[in-house]
Amino acid sequence: MKKHPVSLTVNTDTYDLLIEPRKTLLATLRDTIGLTGTKEGCSTGDCGACTVIVDGKAVTSCMMLGVSANDKEITTIEGLASRDQLHPIQQAFMDKGGYQCGFCTPGFIVASKAFLDENPNATEAEIRHALGNNICRCTGYTKIIEAVMSAAEVMRNS
Amino acid sequence: MRNFEFFEPETIEEASDLLTKYNGTAELLAGGTDLIIEMKARTAMPEHVISLEKIPGLTGIDYDEESGLRIGALTKMRTLENDPIIRERYTALAEGAGEVGGVQIRHLATIGGNISHGSPAADTAAPLLALGAQVKITSADGERTVPIETFFVGPGQTVLKTGEIVTAFECPARSANQGSQYIKQKIREVMDLAFVGVAASATADNGAVSDVKIGLSAVAPTPLRATDAEAIVNGNSLTTELLQQAAAAASAQSSPISDLRCSAEHRREMVGVLTRRTLQAAVDRAQG
Amino acid sequence: MSEYTVLGKSVPRVDALEKVTGAAQYGGDVHLPGMLHGKFIRSKHAHAKILNIDTSEAEKLPGVRAIITQDDVESGRRVFATDKVLYLGEPIAAVAATDPDVAEEAADLVKIEYEVLPAVQDVMEAIQPEAPHLHSDDTKDGPARRVLRTELRKLERDDSQDHSARIAELNAQMEELADEVYYNVSAETHSDAGDVEQGFAESDLVVEDTYVIPRVHQTYMEPHVSVADVESTGKVTVWASTQGPFAIRSGIAGTLGIPLNQINVIATTMGGGFGGRFGVALTHVPAVLLSQKTGRPVKIQMTREEEFTDGRPAPGCVIKLKTGVKNDGTILAREGLAFWDSGSVSGASIGSTIRLRGVYKFPHLKVDAYGVYTNKSGTAAYRAPGTPQVAFAGESQLDDIARKLNLDPVEFRLKNMRVEGDPVPAGPNEPKVGYKETLQAVADAVDWKNRTKGPNQGWGVAIGDWTNGCGPGGMFVSIHEDGSARIFHGSMDITGTDTALAQIVAEILTLPYDEVTISRGDTNSAPYATGSGGSVVTFTMGNTAKLAAEDTRRRLLELAAERLNTDVESLELKDGQVSTIVADPPKSIGFGELAAYSLSTTGGPIVGKGSFARKPSTPALAAQIAKVEIDPETGRIKVLKMASSQDVGFAINPMAVEGQIEGGTVQGYAWATMEEMQYDEGGNVNPGFVDYRVPTTADLPTVQSVIVEVEAPDGPFGAKGVGEPPITPTLATMANAVADAVDIRITELPMKPEKVVDALHGNGK
Known part of the structure; x- marks a missing residue:
């Protein structure tokens, strides 16, 4: 079956790849490019572990074909921190204990970033509603929400 | 996933020709949130996948007090949910779109996909029924318009013929004295499929209620209008008794099944409860 | 605990940086040069004879490197089904190919002929004679027959006098108890203390109920995965996402007959476990077999669907429970009979049935429990295995009793709780424990005595006990x-x-x-x-x-x-x-x-x-109070408040301890309200996150965690195990809150909206 040339800009780098159309964006990121920070938890779009930002919008990368991401700008968990500084959301997840096993954490952090970028003044209820596409089984969400709320404040003040 | 040939046509005609050429082995790809799941589960095994993304003019929301609302079929659920005109005038549709999956899914899923898929439980189906939507369908042979009421044929089945593609939805213009609401019965607050979905729309008319439309989903082989309930309410002022009658009529008009989610009896009962609630809310919203 | 400088402080975790940056390496992140991908060929039926396995078409597919069945297991230990499959999704073969999609295609091409057999999924049907008998036609005695048989055996062995009349009588009585002949029993446990019959006779109020708790999945977010690399020398390296790397090592050695010192298990960061990630069988052994056969590294990663059909979830069970009390609220006796749905192999959790005694002074206690085979996958541990189920029964029934006697449910529990030195029914006396302190702490946290509620709102309290392992x-x-x-x-x-x-x-x-x-x-x-x-x-x-x-x-x-x-x-x-x-x-x-x-x-x-190696552990209590609001028309339950206290001995890192309390509480909430693996005769029907619902951020508010510290004499700095207790009370906490809100008692979980509405209708509402 014919492979397709695609050009993906992931974080700061552009990758020109030849991929099978059946490969999802998630598989392309993890298996072809080797960025394994984005996780596969369900492969049906229900758990959010594979969340990445495509052209500014958070999406479940297991529900998008790699060929559909051609010429798009993608941000993954690996692209959030600068060389010497964590993103405020990453810092807040550390400080507030917003993770345990950590498997859902990249998806939560990336989804939170995309949401807070568009909704810097979101209330707790809005954040809880917006992060419903991400499942965490360890924390019961209390500390995740605390982390996102506190990061939002840091982001507003900077 | 089985492998497939991937096409990105740049015109509707080209897409329609591909669909016709590969009749039976091709699937259209819009947001992908239904198709990719089905391909992974092997319940869909297309040899050809035709992406609509490169075709211009399929996205966007236009509103005009004369001609009404036009929504491109590839418009994302998240866009509908947040659009100021839809939130204000077509509230049930914003609510329905906002009930689909979670935010990440709504950034992918499109209204055209949600409707074309033909699921009886589609969250935008009941609102479109209540808002009097028309479905614009295009093929290489031309364009036709189908009222949403007649678009669905059975579970997973629509009136779409080989080579036909849904390109847009149109709803009549609405004014400030019209209101609507969509509610669904679910377990989780978000990320749940509709056990029952009900949308109602009404016009407040000097104390009386007119132009009532009620859409039901997940309670029959296709989404449907609760026309008997509508007739009970239309032209009258809303009373508790009238609401009860309408609720009973909507329940009676539904023909739900029992499945792993809940029983037919529960669905029928919820049709009544949600019909009453959405009707009341639609009228309250219409009265400002 | 201010005498410490580092202990008792909520310092960030040592692995914080790698986890928030995506750098942590989980099992699925391991990628080796030349690595192949394995997929299972699984049973399409819940119960069937395998007549033929044809791999010829699959082998022809380009990219396929090996297909293995039980014939490839030289040790002879069962890895794949051969003659018969016992559940939907049971592995029959596995394939390794150059690409996961190719492996999946190959799996589709393996043709298996079946003769479908009748299947049984309901635990109460499985014990009946007419049910399909999964492993043998052997039977076991129910509790009453067991008592009779014990006497019968004793008399039959006694030659000193003629017992023939009594023997005939006993035989006749056993005949009459034909419904106590249980088929498909995989395991049984029995314990008693005192004399329950006497206890019930002395009671003013005796209540009897049957509780049904569904099978639920641990739902760790990372599905099972392993990568195996077998070198030409025979040395085996396995990258495993597991709770117990040493158990995996000995498991592989035992199953495949490989010397222990030839196996190295590299445990990767693990995406949750909750008890479900111990087993060697699911992916580790098949990956080693495929690597042995191909000479290449092989990764097997289960899908979420496979997790539901072939994971090892927590067993569901049916518990018949009877409790007797005096009018002043003194508990006298309890008798429990539990049937645990073990699935197709003898399963976990049955031993926890004794926890029906809770932390109360039961002068009279009798507990009988049976594990029962059904056509489901086997079960494993899930956070305090078995205890949430029995605490649901025990604590729901106590709540009903408190209501009937018009007693405050907190006071009623406090009155009957054991303290240090008290005898434990069918166990050693209590060591230093903090039961009363823990319940009191959560009551204080919500200002229990001054609680208020609006229409359709209610408060529920429950407790659960657990003792950490060592x-x-x-x-x-x-x-x-x-x-x-x-x-x-x-x-x-x-x-x-x-x-x-x-x-x-x-x-x-x-x-x-x-x-x-x-x-x-x-x-x-x-x-x-x-x-x-x-x-x-x-x-x-x-x-x-x-x-x-x-x-x-x-x-x-x-x-x-x-x-x-x-x-x-x-x-x-x-x-x-x-x-x-x-x-x-x-x-x-x-x-x-x-x-x-x-x-x-x-x-x-x-x-x-x-x-x-070993020191005595000390029991810990978790106590919870929830406030809920019910929509009486739709049956939806909204949690308004959830407070959860736990005696942790000493909180070495309070932030981490709170995280355990919050997480366990929410898992318990989910078991109470939404989670349930559903089966029809063909097998599991909700193998995915659409119809197997776990809670999201939007489903409940902040969990208020309350740390209680009653020092464990042998714990490090007084600490007790923390992870498991918080899930134990929540099933009952929620049911009790619903009961208080709208006066219905739901004894079968989960409390989905339809069940709530039906119960309200049953109450004439």
């Missing part, structure tokens, strides 16, 4: 020339246990927390460590860390005494240095200097060793 572990602590300390061990961390170990070592060595680093070795390098389950790690490895740190301290003191020309007794560790206790003149020497010095001594580098 196991062997070893550890080294070394001091580097820069004065910092490093811990080396082999136990798995999910919940923050490595952080607790670092805190313990830092405290003992008087080092700042960030001067202690920690490394986990593989099974080739690290000393043995018990698996991370049963709330053992902080207790076991914490004690081990204490020993290793104390050993390190001893060596530091010896070296310092040498260098400072004094004796060990006059020295102490202070602020990362060894100093004279009485300072005249003050003398001190840094750890770094001692570490450098040690390299030239006859004793050599500073390496402290800790090796630990």
Whole structure:
């Protein structure tokens, strides 16, 4: 079956790849490019572990074909921190204990970033509603929400 | 996933020709949130996948007090949910779109996909029924318009013929004295499929209620209008008794099944409860 | 606990940075050159004979490197189904191919002919004679027949006199109890104390109910995965996402007959476990077999659907329960009979049935439990295995009793709770426990006495008890020339246990927390460590860390005494240095200097060793109070408040402890309200996150966690195991809150909206 040339800009780098159309964006990121920070938890779009930002919008990368991401700008968990500084959301997840096993954490952090970028003044209820596409089984969400709320404040003040 | 040939046509005609050429082995790809799941589960095994993304003019929301609302079929659920005109005038549709999956899914899923898929439980189906939507369908042979009421044929089945593609939805213009609401019965607050979905729309008319439309989903082989309930309410002022009658009529008009989610009896009962609630809310919203 | 400088502080976890940046390497992130991908060929029926397996078409597919069946298992130990499948999704074969999609296509091409057999999924049907008998036609006696048979056997052995009349009578009575002949029994346990019949006779109120609790999946977010690499020499390396790498090593050795010292298990970071990630069978052994056959590394990663059909979830059960009390609220007797749905293999959790006794003074107690085979996958542990189920029954029934006797449900429980020294029915006397303190703490946290509620709102309280496990572990602590300390061990961390170990070592060595680093070795390098389950790690490895740190301290003191020309007794560790206790003149020497010095001594580098196996554990209690609001028309339950207290002995890291309480509570909430693996005769019908619902951020508010600290005498610094207790009360907490809100008693979980609405209709509403 014919492979397709695609050009993906992931974080700061552009990758020109030849991929099978059946490969999802998630598989392309993890298996072809080797960025394994984005996780596969369900492969049906229900758990959010594979969340990445495509052209500014958070999406479940297991529900998008790699060929559909051609010429798009993608941000993954690996692209959030600068060389010497964590993103405020990453810092807040550390400080507030917003993770345990950590498997859902990249998806939560990336989804939170995309949401807070568009909704810097979101209330707790809005954040809880917006992060419903991400499942965490360890924390019961209390500390995740605390982390996102506190990061939002840091982001507003900077 | 089985492998497939991937096409990105740049015109509707080209897409329609591909669909016709590969009749039976091709699937259209819009947001992908239904198709990719089905391909992974092997319940869909297309040899050809035709992406609509490169075709211009399929996205966007236009509103005009004369001609009404036009929504491109590839418009994302998240866009509908947040659009100021839809939130204000077509509230049930914003609510329905906002009930689909979670935010990440709504950034992918499109209204055209949600409707074309033909699921009886589609969250935008009941609102479109209540808002009097028309479905614009295009093929290489031309364009036709189908009222949403007649678009669905059975579970997973629509009136779409080989080579036909849904390109847009149109709803009549609405004014400030019209209101609507969509509610669904679910377990989780978000990320749940509709056990029952009900949308109602009404016009407040000097104390009386007119132009009532009620859409039901997940309670029959296709989404449907609760026309008997509508007739009970239309032209009258809303009373508790009238609401009860309408609720009973909507329940009676539904023909739900029992499945792993809940029983037919529960669905029928919820049709009544949600019909009453959405009707009341639609009228309250219409009265400002 | 202010006497400590590092312990009792909510320091960020040692693995925080790698987890928030995506750098942590989980099982699925392992990628080796030339690696193949394995997929299973699974049964399409819940019960069937396998007539033929045809792999010929699949083998022709380009990219396929091997297909294996039970015929390829030289040891003969069962890895794949051969003659018969016992559940939907049971593995029959596995394929390795160059690409996961190709492996999946190949799996589709394997043709299996079946003769479908009748299947049984309901535990109460499975014990009937007409049910399909999964493993044999053997039967077991129910509780009453068992009593009769015990007497019968005794009389039959007694030749001293003629018992024929009584024997005939007993035989006749057993005949009459034909419905107590149970088929498909996989296991049984029985215990009693006192005389329940007498207890019920003396009771003013006796209540009897049947409770049904569904099978639920642990739903760790990372599906099972392993990568196996078998070298041409036969050496096996397995990268496994597992709670117990040493158990995986011995499991592979035992199953495949490979010498233990030829197997190295490298445990990766693990995406949750909750008890479900111990087994060797799911992916590890098949990956090794495929790698043996192909000579290439092989990765097997289960999908979420496979997790639901072939995972090892928590068993559902049916519990018949009878409790007798006096009118003043004194509990007298309880009799419980439980049927655990073990699935197709003898399963977990049945031993927890005894926890029907709760933490109450039951003078009379009788508990009988049976594990029952059905056509489902086997079961495994899930967070305090078995206890949430029995606590649901026990605590729901107590709540009804409190209501009937018009007693405050908190006071009623406090009145009957055991305290230190009290006899435990069918167990040793209570050690020092904090049951009353824990319940009181959660009641105080919500101002229970002054609680108010609006229409359709209600408050529910329940408790659950658990005792952490204990196991062997070893550890080294070394001091580097820069004065910092490093811990080396082999136990798995999910919940923050490595952080607790670092805190313990830092405290003992008087080092700042960030001067202690920690490394986990593989099974080739690290000393043995018990698996991370049963709330053992902080207790076991914490004690081990204490020993290793104390050993390190001893060596530091010896070296310092040498260098400072004094004796060990006059020295102490202070602020990362060894100093004279009485300072005249003050003398001190840094750890770094001692570490450098040690390299030239006859004793050599500073390496402290800790090796630990067993100390008595102390029971812990979790207590919860929920406030809910019911929509009486739709049956939807909204949680308005959820408070959860727990006796943790001593909170080494309060933030991590709170995380455990919050997480366990929400899992319990979900079991109560939404989670349920559903089956029809063909097998599991909701194998995915659409119809197997787990809670999201939007489903409940902040969980208010309340830490209670009643010191465990043998825990490290008084700590108890923390992970499991918080899930134990919540099923009943929620049911009791619903009962208080709208006066319905739901005895069958989960409390989905339809069930609530139906119960309200049953009440004439």
